[in-house]
Amino acid sequence: KADSALYKMKESGRGSYRFFDEEIATELTRKKKGLLALHTAVKERDFELHYQPVVDLSDYSRVGYEALIRLSGENGEVMRPDEFIPLAEDFGLIHEIGEWVIETGLREAATWPHHLGIALNVSPRQFGHGVVVKQIDQLLTTLDMDPDRLDIEIIETTLLHASPNTIQELHALDEIGVNIVLDDFGTGFSSMTYVQQFPFDKIKIDRSFVRRIESDRQASIIASTIAALANNLGKHSTAEGIENENQAALLRTAGFQFGQGFLFGKPMPAHEIEELNPDRGKNATR
Numbered sequence: 107k108a109d110s111a112l113y114k115m116k117e118s119g120r121g122s123y124r125f126f127d128e129e130i131a132t133e134l135t136r137k138k139k140g141l142l143a144l145h146t147a148v149k150e151r152d153f154e155l156h157y158q159p160v161v162d163l164s165d166y167s168r169v170g171y172e173a174l175i176r177l178s179g180e181n182g183e184v185m186r187p188d189e190f191i192p193l194a195e196d197f198g199l200i201h202e203i204g205e206w207v208i209e210t211g212l213r214e215a216a217t218w219p220h221h222l223g224i225a226l227n228v229s230p231r232q233f234g235h236g237v238v239v240k241q242i243d244q245l246l247t248t249l250d251m252d253p254d255r256l257d258i259e260i261i262e263t264t265l266l267h268a269s270p271n272t273i274q275e276l277h278a279l280d281e282i283g284v285n286i287v288l289d290d291f292g293t294g295f296s297s298m299t300y301v302q303q304f305p306f307d308k309i310k311i312d313r314s315f316v317r318r319i320e321s322d323r324q325a326s327i328i329a330s331t332i333a334a335l336a337n338n339l340g341k342h343s344t345a346e347g348i349e350n351e352n353q354a355a356l357l358r359t360a361g362f363q364f365g366q367g368f369l370f371g372k373p374m375p376a377h378e379i380e381e382l383n384p385d386r387g388k389n390a391t392r
């Protein structure tokens with residue numbers, strides 16, 4: 107974006123200098139506004155978790171839910187997690203947010219029927235101090251929850267800078283019995299390195315491949331190859347961003363076990379999902 111603005115600037119002389127300036131100023135104002143909203147949200151715990159179903163692609167039965175964070179209240183309008191999570195990482199707010207997600211998500215999942223799992227997204231920046239492992243271990247014990255019901259999703263690209271401590275903590279989680287998931291698989295620069303280095307249980311192929319699977323032969327071949335890689339290594343595999351039946355059928359044929367996407371359900375607050383409120387009606391606590 108900045109490149110093309112610079113190009114225009116060169117091309118048409120001083121006139122567009124202002125255009126370039128304005129574009130940067132607008133972007134900065136937006137970032138500043140976002141950071142302010144984020145600060146307020148952290149202080150007031152103005153977050154919400156929404157839950158998106160994960161299904162078994164062989165029969166579409168629900169096997170669990172992924173928790174996705176939202177800014178709530180007025181701040182909710184300001185930014186989506188794609189934007190505010192990186193901002194939180196850059197400004198040191200990710201630890202507080204991350205702890206809130208783990209606590210809230212696990213307490214919520216503890217009330218669900220036991221065949222349902224929960225997937226939590228954790229930023230690699232949260233690792234390295236042992237805090238996350240300790241928190242998860244203690245919560246699982248307190249809530250008397252089977253560790254196998256918990257998936258910890260880590261975005262592949264951000265593992266690039268993983269310290270030895272991070273890798274050690276992932277091993278610790280693995281030993282507790284928690285499942286480690288490589289999220290957005292295929293978007294990083296050295297996916298195969300991660301496959302060898304990290305004790306993961308599941309690969310989640312990035313939505314960008316799923317989106318193109320019907321029209322792009324290469325995307326479809328890559329998807330099949332990733333599924334085969336997972337299967338051959340004895341790992342589980344999930345495809346996310348499935349929006350229609352045809353994609354679901356293709357991904358199932360490609361060898362994916364689990365699926366996620368608007369076809370099966372959008373992320374929603376837990377109280378709006380019937381399956382997650384088994385006691386509703388029996389007693390009116392919710």
Ligand code: C2E
Nearest residue numbers: 174175186187188191207227228229347348349366367368
């Ligand atoms: P992700 O973990 O890869 O989550 C999947 C994203 O794809 C979610 O976006 C979800 O709403 C969206 N999605 C699911 N199905 C479909 C579909 O069929 N079509 C389309 N177009 N989109 C679909 P969301 O909720 O905006 O989250 C974006 C990213 O923000 C997440 O990507 C994750 O990396 C990050 N994130 C969300 N919650 C948390 C959190 O609690 N902690 C951390 N560290 N990151 C989070």
Ligand code: MG
Nearest residue numbers: 172227259289
């Ligand atoms: Mg995820």
Ligand code: MG
Nearest residue numbers: 289290310346
């Ligand atoms: Mg993903």
Ligand code: MG
Nearest residue numbers: 261289290313
């Ligand atoms: Mg993603």
